[in-house]
Amino acid sequence: MSRLIRNSRWWGLAFALGAAPGFADEPAGASVFAGRCAVCHGPEAAGIPGSFPSLHEQIVAFGQSPEGRDYLVMVVTTGLMGEVKVAGASYRGVMPAQSGLSEAEVAAVLSYLASDRGKQPGPPVLAAADVAAARARHPDGTAQSTYALRPTLPGP
Ligand code: HEC
Incomplete structure (x- = not known):
């Protein structure tokens, strides 16, 4: 059954409703993702190799440091321009700023x-106040200056 849902076009709908198994704690985040990010990064955030980076392991790692969390907030706020390497693939794309989202979203x-994607238990990694604080630390952020904030991760 779960394989059926995973491969079906109803996956996005299940996501939007927060109804997919394992996502019960993150309905708001899952629905923002489905509505705003999945169009490029894919319904499961796996990306399209060579075009759109996955938002899997490296995002979990970025979430574990203050610098990484600032980077994540600023990517959504200003967009991103610069070469990123994810899972052995290189991306030289442009992500547009995602306007119209509240700090809570x-x-x-x-x-x-x-x-x-809601699989690791624990309190939310970021609250609305953290988003406001990160933006205040980088008031003139651009897609290029945000790129300079990207933490270097260990490994390939
Ligand atoms: C129009 C397509 C598009 C949309 C919509 C989009 N992104 Fe992106 N995103 C990209 C591209 C392209 C890149 C890589 C940019 C580059 O190569 O510099 C990227 C990069 C990222 C990165 C950096 C990944 C890394 O390894 O450093 C994060 C984080 C991210 N996006 C999150 C999001 C979130 C969250 C949303 C929804 C709120 C979103 N994106 C919506 C296209 C998009």
């Missing part, structure tokens, strides 16, 4: 991703 979608 930005916190929810990033907490959802940083908890491995």
